[in-house]
Amino acid sequence: MKDHFTMDEPQPRVLDETKQGVIGTPMDRPDGARKVSGTAGYAADHKVEGMAHGVLVRATISRGRVTDIGRASVMDLDGVIEVVTDPRMTRNPAQGMAGEAPVQPGDDVHYHGQPIAVVVAETFEAARDAAQRLVVTYRKEDAASDPDATPDTEVGDPETAGDFDAAWAKADVRLDRTYTTPSQVSAAMEPHAAIAEWTDGRVELRSSLQMVRFNKAELADTLGIDADRVRILSPFVGGGFGSKLGLGPEAVAAAIASEKLGRPVRVVMSRQNVFDAVLRRSETRQRVRLGASKDGQLLALSHDDRVSNLDGEGFAEPVSQASQFLYRADGLSFTQTVARIAATPAGSVRAPGEAVGMVALEAAMDELADELGVDPVELRLNNLPDTHPMDGRAFSTRRLADCLQDGAARFGWADRWTRGTRREGDWLIGMGVASAARSNMLVKSAARVRLQGDRAVVETDMTDIGTGTYAILSQIAGEMLGLSPDRVDVRLGDSDLPGASGSGGSFGASSAGSATFLAAKRIRRDIARKLGCPEDALTLQNGRARGDNREADLSELIDQELVGEAEIEAGKTDESHFSAGFGAHFAEVAVNEWTGEVRVRRMLAVMSMGRILNEKTARSQALGGMIWGIGTALTEEVQSDARDGHVVTRDLANYHVPSHADVPGDMQVVFLEERDDWANPIQTKGIGELGISGAGAAVINAISHATGHRTYDCPALPDRVISSLAP
């Protein structure tokens, strides 16, 4: 029997009443030792009897048709088994939560780098050799790959509240600025990989995936078979950041090749494949208009953007997402334009929307503060809305003001000097601030908990993408059942287990965690009945049950396995209340006056992101996000050949993610106490993406404070900084 729970009203804080005391503790990840010792099996690590090796072939034109895949050019090479093409092959990964097949282009080519075949051989080396030698013939068509050049653009209807034009006309101070951010990639450490094997008409796929429940449906739909003939295993994932939300072309290629050849096939993407054929974050061009009264009240706020994607992809980077709820104004307006281009398609990359949208909004707020002669922290504090500015919903909990004030005090903001006046030798010093915000979600999720004496097992198809799911689910089940987390076994990433939200949109811990909580809660009911006390009188601690003057060891009381299964989904609280994580980022930078180099000297983030389940994994998420912010501000940029969309920064030397040397030792994260009763029964909010949201803006604003000049194009590479200084 499965309990079904809908989030219709605020929930009691059960986890503050239970007695085990493990929630929130900075427990090490139980999977950590296996990971650092190389014994955690990632997708490509498995060796299956009789396995063949597949290497994807990429299209070298940006639009057209394959007229001859050139099979004959490689078939007599040693070890080559087959050049597999198939109308079911997919041109790119599924978008997050699609649950259906991505575009299946047949012989058509829609972008440079699209996988068009998989060469299968007895060894990886032979497959790669043949894939490189393959002589493919195309019929080429013209297509625009540059978002500035394509004639094919879709302008959305403006989303508005109040009358922007009227408010803009009334404003004493008007700021109208255009910012750009380049394409970015997730650059997860583990490249995308898959091993597929068919047995008796069923396919088992090991792949590096974030959302197993959806991926199972995607694979079934892609292959045209029933979902009950698909099993997906993804117990360890070496980072995803959105790039593994949807089933990838390497997994489809492995499944099809394996079916055709009657033996297991492994397909691993090279790093270059990952750049070519995994969804990127769209580049953006953003126009922000802020109108304010002389005394610093925002009157008008508009944030229009232009992003890009390939035809047939429903995703468009939601650039103005946070701009729609951070600040109040009499008139707000948001218009999005999507440029259709023949280039690697775009999709979700960590904090889609906020990661780049807040760089522009928060830079504009900073400029407005300068124009008004108001402190940037003050300006933000003065313009917080009472309710959601677009739809009037109440905020569930919002401690943004506390974050800004607490952060300012800790960072020494009061000592901030006049823009462009502090120097240490050749280095100009500056401080910047930015708000952080990321909307919070609850996604349908199920989990099963088994209690065997004083040991428990949690089972769900939820994934751990390096974030700490194994840790927090063992903490939640342990807390609810009165067990030390090391007595809780967590089984993840198997599509035969109850279907969870998957890891994405920062909703995984809240959604899968709530399902685990509810499943364990159901078991508490059974324990109370066995002990002979009402459920609310039951205390579980260190393997012992107590209630109404009765006591027993779980190891004795539970003589046969108790099973609880629960499913949760969003409900009415979502309609009445808007939930989001909030925070404040502070950064101090040094800018070399002569070379334009920027060194981040220290960063601080103060965050209110609901109940913290594990202080260590939460901090790691926040720090990781802040480091992504440094990357956005200073280093990360995909560059493509404007003629054909060919990605030229196809490795981690040319696409520079911040290295240790780019990140200061002084990186502080502070969590404010918070419980979001309206969000879910464990009072949590999303954590994985708040750290990046706004972080880049704090760095950009600090550069401007240091130099007295502004850079409008991210990343602020040395040449851009130097040219911003030019008179």
Next chain:
Amino acid sequence: MYAFDIERPTTVAEAVNALKTDEAQPLGGGQTLIPTLKARLAAPSKLVSLSAIAEMIGISREGSTIRIGGATTHGQVATELAESYPALGYLASKIGDPAVRNRGTIGGSVANNDPAACYPAACLASGATITTNTRDIAADDFFLGMFETALEEDEIVTAVTFPVPQKADYQKFEQPASRFPLVGVFVAKHDDGVRVAVTGASESGVFRWTEAEEALSADFSAGALDGLSVDADGMITDLHGDGAYRAHLIKVLTGRAVTASR
């Protein structure tokens, strides 16, 4: 990588002979050539390794000049010249990473004449002489443009000889991932004037900044550069920086090199 044969002669004469085969190519430290082969951008049928030719390895002092064998590694130059020609020793010590320095050779570097290579700047600024199996070539006549040198087919760089200047310094603005210079400037003050050589910046490869040389020959101080500027025309624009930025850096780094010269 395509299949190829490899030979490892022990004398220059043998090497020259081995190179006579069609499509044979010399192999120095392989730090440029091997990645090129891996990317299938070259397909020599035979590689002739220069790494076992004793007469091409090592450093000797001859009066006021230093002679470096063409197959000497960057690592050896870095250690042995730290005292006798610190600017050149320092330059070698900053090439790539330890793996690159333990394999890569001065002969390979100058023969390759990568527009961002460090040694060509040292050669030009020092007024070095490049010695091959057939002749001596002045640095000023050797580097002809991006990846272009005066070397003939099958000619081997057997040594490079550097006059030691009174004072010198090399300033390198590193591209953080590859550690190649985005711009590198070598300044050398000789008895008969100052030479300034710039690498990494120009679309035509390493070059001498003659205006700076004149100004510095009259007054060897960073201030002497005050009125000068480098034209951004013809400077490299790439992922890491635009031409205007490189032109700007040339002046900044030249000033730094003058100040740091010793």
